[in-house]
Amino acid sequence: MLPIALSEFTQLFRNKLVLLTSLLLPVAISVLFVYRHELFEKVGSLGYIAAVIMFVVTSLGLYTTMVTTLASRRQNLLIKRLRSTPASDTSILMGLLLPVTALALAQVIAILTVLAAVTKTPASVPLLAATVVSTVIMMLALGLATAGLTNSPEHAQVTTLPVSLGTIGIATWVGITGTEELTQLKRLLPGGAATEVILNAWDGGVPVADSLRLLLPTLGWVVLAIVLAGRFFRWEPRR
Template structure:
């Protein structure tokens, strides 16, 4: 598993387009959000935290995972790996681990910078839980999307609906607040996680409310995992 992960990490750093679009651009966008944080002062700094987490997860982790898996399947690398002693789970973990580790590191560093310039979050533990749930959800959605993606070039199209969709949900939920259409906002993918992240950063969340917000996010993690099991393919798509 770790041999596969090291090999995948090396391939990632050799691919300049993947580095720019999947890693540098999300970080650059996050830095811009922090730099112009006064624009979001009326919404709260928690909005920036949620936006950072989802931007890196959607464009850094999710998009790069789909592109990488589609490329490895197209050149039959996945098929060759299955002929080795590595288990299916070990192969997938090895392929996804570098992107996950890089996205997690990016998120931590950007949130540390945000806390340094705006103040510590009210509930750091819940911010961490919310971020981890977002990462888990995007990994599952990445595996599912890779199953319907024919090539790395095709990934630029197939990843757009979910990437832009979750960012739209973050903006809608955080900017319009939680008082209206509360149930709908919490049921949308990323909606409850956005509320959890923003409230945990700005004011803190009571234990009961935290469980209410974690539940639908966990449900989306389960849904994304089920979609991954259903749609992910090892053989090239025809």
Template sequence: MVLALARAELKLLLRNKTVAVSSLLMPILVGLWSGHTLPDDAPPQAWAITLSIQLLMVLGFTVYFAATAALAARREDRYLKRLRSGEASDVVILAGLLTPVVLLGVLQAVLMLIISMSAGAPAPRPLPNLAALVLGIGLCLAAGVATSGRTSSSEQAQITTLPLFLGLMGGVLVAIVGPMWLLLPGGGVGGLLHHALTGDGDALTSSASLLVWIALFALLAKAWFRWEPR
């Protein structure tokens, strides 16, 4: 059931030009640009900033924005209501609808890393790099479900997702300014990638920051998410 829903959702996702361009084309363009703007002898700290920008763009556009827009659109056309009237549980429905954005996010994140490494980036430490991806996806999924409850259409998602998107991109500042920026939603991702590239920073603190944000948005998702239009 999850796979069937995921296949159908992927087709719908790619048909929406706004979502398709924002979630697929934009991160790739930013990744190509940021991965080839540093010199070959750039230090690991510079690459930590670049990889943070790349991953946070993927998480912000491909996962968070796409999840918000897709769930809002499916609710407003009563697709969610029809699915819920069947045998599938709420968890199965959400898993099926959100699987495409997760898969696209993982594929793009891997592509961004390959681009950067081909341009001279050092190989990041596997565990903090993987933690940044997994926990970042968890954060953006929970936030997407929550934000969709305050979004009436896929077009409006461009506005309702903007505050958190800025909070995600603020995570880049962890590698520039310091750990105080871990208080932002994207700070944990930036902190983990900074640790993965340079060895500096505390991976546990960064992970804890992300887990707190995931828990917060999970609570908001439970309170805000709606299956039917108002």
């Protein structure tokens, strides 16, 4: 797994398009939210800013990049060649996805730390951490499912749009309007419940136990995405 991960980490910084979508674009958008946090607080809260930052990084930096990576490695038959080695299927996938996952987690942690330093610390850091981890797992699972429907790296720019833009849009909607209205709908949409937990974790005012239960819809999306990935994911190029 580690040799595959090291190779992928090197390739990540050699591909200008992937580097743009996985690092530069998410960081630029996040820096804007941190720099102008006083402006964005007028329409939401610090929790809203944290939620949008998390989904910008995990949607653009993690989800889109991993789908593009898997589609590329499948198209050039790298995955097929790796499967002829002693490495297991799980090790191959972990090696391919570890670099972009680690990079996304590092970005989220760094940017949210800066946000806390220039504003105020979250009401519950453990709850915030649990939400970030569960969201990363959800985006990884959705990425595997989407990769099964993606024919090429170019095709990934189309197949990833519904989830990437959708989750950012849902986070923005829930972060600004809250969940007092259309509560169940907002919580069941991908990213909606996680956004509410981020709001509670950063802004406070809600018991931690009540917030933890809101992670169940996120885990539900993980299970659904894994089922879809098992059905649609292909190791060889799609025809």
